[in-house]
Each structure stands twice: as structure tokens, then as C-alpha cells.
């Protein structure tokens with residue numbers, strides 16, 4: 556049996572980091588995806604191993620069934636659809652499997668993704684021989700939710716091949732999950748995100764699973780219906796960073812300055828709530844024009860960026876993007892964990908294409924990469940008709 560899943564990346568419009576500390580954040584899915592193909596071996600394959608292919612990295616890994624059985628003696632297909640907790644024994648077993656892989660030093664950051672893969676796979680399908688291949692349109696470790704889309708796509712493909720989820724095996728092309736099935740995919744993906752992020756809020760896996768635009772606070776998600784379209788330029792500074800380390804850094808700062816940071820997180824909460832109201836206000840009860848709304852959003856983005864800077868997650872390259880876009884009177888903020896990675900710039904409806912081209916040319920001359928993406932599309936989807 557072969558199945559394919561794809562899960563989108565995301566942008567955070569406001570509230571990253573503060574959301575880990577209980578503030579509201581607003582995020583939207585984007586039309587860049589991580590794809591996973593899962594194929595269980597048949598007897599004629601003569602394959603007694605679990606194979607993982609990370610196609611973009613040119614890395615292939617393989618574990619024999621006997622090795623997996625030895626290290627995860629408890630692993631059988633789960634009796635309950637709910638994910639188990641990540642035990643100390645599992646952590647040790649995964650660590651020893653990762654150590655044996657000899658991942659090249661330049662690609663060592665992949666280890667946390669491989670750990671999440673091993674845990675999700677063995678927790679859902681035990682030692683069943685299979686080949687699992689990944690490709691992604693998302694730059695890895697750049698703030699666009701590559702880790703969450705990796706975990707959501709994988710959880711979706713794995714669960715689609717269990718009795719916990721019933722889907723139409725005969726339907727051609729991509730199909731969505733029902734709400735209750737999505738809840739399950741999201742729960743498992745969150746456990747995978749914990750292995751990669753340490754202490755995730757859950758916003759990234761939620762927006763990747765459900766798609767569209769969500770506001771998120773303390774683990775609770777509200778699906779939003781935006782009544783205005785937003786066009787964002789995304790600039791990748793190409794400076795690699797690690798969300799786990801950045802989240803830990805903000806927590807350490809919070810321990811050092813609890814009172815001051817509480818004010819910072821409260822301010823972010825107010826910014827996200829105001830942003831959510833603007834995005835959802837309907838034309839019929841609007842006193843504000845689109846341009847006035849965009850100006851308010853720009854101001855909120857600038858304020859959020861200032862607060863992110865005070866959390867210690869900006870970066871010299873992010874500041875360069877801010878200065879460059881400000882020359883054209885455009886507002887920007889980092890998105891995701893910061894410390895490098897991607898920056899968002901609002902492109903107002905009335906902005907001329909000529910100005911957009913000039914900004915992009917100037918940003919690219921600094922060595923950055925610019926692109927636009929569609930915001931607020933579908934969440935995770937599954938395809939049983941892989942050959943089409």
C-alpha cells in the first residue's frame with residue numbers, strides 16, 4: 556500500500572514566542588508544502604527494514620526490523636488512537652539509533668527531525684518494514700514551520716493507514732480529513748514537534764493541520780474567517796537558526812526579568828487580538844477603508860517586531876531587511892522563531908508593482924531571497940492515488 560500526504564508551512568502574523576508564554580498569536584497557512592510518501596513493503600520486496608529517504612538532503616537511512624524490535628520491545632501497533640507520552644526509554648533508544656547514523660556534521664540539525672520520525676513511526680506502526688520519503692518546498696529552519704509540516708504530513712500518512720482514521724481509498728487525488736480525524740493527526744504531530752522544538756505552543760502544527768487563518772492562545776485554537784486579503788513579501792535572510800534554542804533563550808530571559816517580560820507578553824497579546832479584529836471585520840460594518848486597515852496592520856507589525864527585539868530574537872540580517880523596506884515606507888516583522896530565518900513585509904493593495912520590484916531587487920542584492928506565497932489555504936491532505 557502506498558499513500559502520500561502533504562502539509563503546508565505557515566507564517567505567524569503576530570505573537571510568536573509570546574504564544575509559548577500564554578499570549579494570543581495569529582497564524583496562516585501558506586501554499587508551500589512538505590510531502591511524504593509511505594509505502595509498506597510487500598513479501599516480494601524482500602525488505603526487512605524501515606527506510607527513510609530525505610530527498611532534498613540526499614540522505615537515506617535504514618534500520619533493520621530486528622534492531623528496532625531490540626530497542627523498542629514495547630512497540631506494537633497502538634490500541635488507543637491517542638499518542639503515548641515520549642518515555643525516557645524511547646528517548647534513549649532513539650538517541651542510540653541516531654548516533655549510529657553518522658550524519659555529516661554540516662547536516663546534524665536533521666537529527667531532531669529523524670528522531671521525531673522514528674518516534675512517530677514506531678509508535679504508530681511498530682516494526683513494519685516500509686519506505687518513507689520526504690520532499691519539501693519549505694526552507695528548513697527558516698521560520699516557515701518546516702518542522703511542523705514535517706510532523707503533520709508524517710502523522711497524517713501514518714494514521715491514514717490505521718483503523719483509527721477512515722478515508723475514501725478510491726477517491727482520486729488529494730482529499731481532506733474530517734474534523735475529528737484532523738484533531739487526531741494534530742495531536743500526534745504535536746508530540747513530534749515536542750521532540751524537535753522542546754516546548755512548542757502547538758500553533759505551528761495546528762495551522763499546518765487545519766490550514767486557513769487561526770488565532771491561538773494557551774493551546775486553544777479559533778478558526779478565523781479573514782474578510783480582507785493580505786499580500787506578504789517573504790524575505791529569507793538565509794541565516795540558519797534553531798527554534799528550540801531560541802524558545803529556550805526567551806524562557807531564560809523571562810526567568811531573569813519576569814515582571815518586565817510579563818508586560819512584553821501582555822502587549823503582544825493585545826496586538827494579536829487587535830489584528831484578529833481587523834482581519835475579521837466585515838465590509839458591511841466597517842468604518843475603515845482597506846487602506847486604513849492596512850495602515851493599522853503595518854503599525855501592529857512594527858510594534859510586534861519591537862517587542863520581539865526586546866525578547867532577544869531579532870538578528871542583524873533581520874534589521875537590514877527592516878531598514879531596507881522602511882526606505883520604501885513598508886512595514887516588516889520577523890516570522891517564526893527569528894534569529895535569522897524569514898521576515899514578512901506587508902505589500903499594501905495600492906502599492907505599485909514597480910516599487911515591489913525595486914524593494915525585491917534591493918533585498919536580493921544583500922544576498923536575501925524574496926518570494927510571495929498564498930496565505931490561508933487548505934491544511935493537511937492525503938492522496939491514495941499516488942501514481943496519478
Ligand SMILES: Nc1ncnc2c1ncn2[C@@H]1O[C@H](COP(=O)(O)OP(=O)(O)OP(=O)(O)O)[C@@H](O)[C@H]1O
Pocket residue numbers: 589609664665666667668669689690691694695696697698699700701702703705751752759796797798799890891892893
Ligand atoms: N523535510 C524535512 N526532513 C527532515 N527534517 C526536517 C524537515 N523539515 C524540518 N525538519 C526538522 O526540523 C528542523 C527545523 O525546525 P525548526 O523548528 O528549527 O525550524 P522551522 O520549523 O523551519 O521554523 P519555525 O519553527 O520558526 O517555524 C530541522 O533541523 C529538522 O530537524
Ligand SMILES: C[C@@](O)(CCO)CC(=O)[O-]
Pocket residue numbers: 567570571572573574575698700752754755756757758759798802890891892
Ligand atoms: C517561536 C514559536 O512561537 C513559533 C515558531 O514558529 C514557537 C512555538 O510557538 O512553538
Ligand SMILES: [Mg+2]
Pocket residue numbers: 700701702703752759798
Ligand atoms: Mg519549527
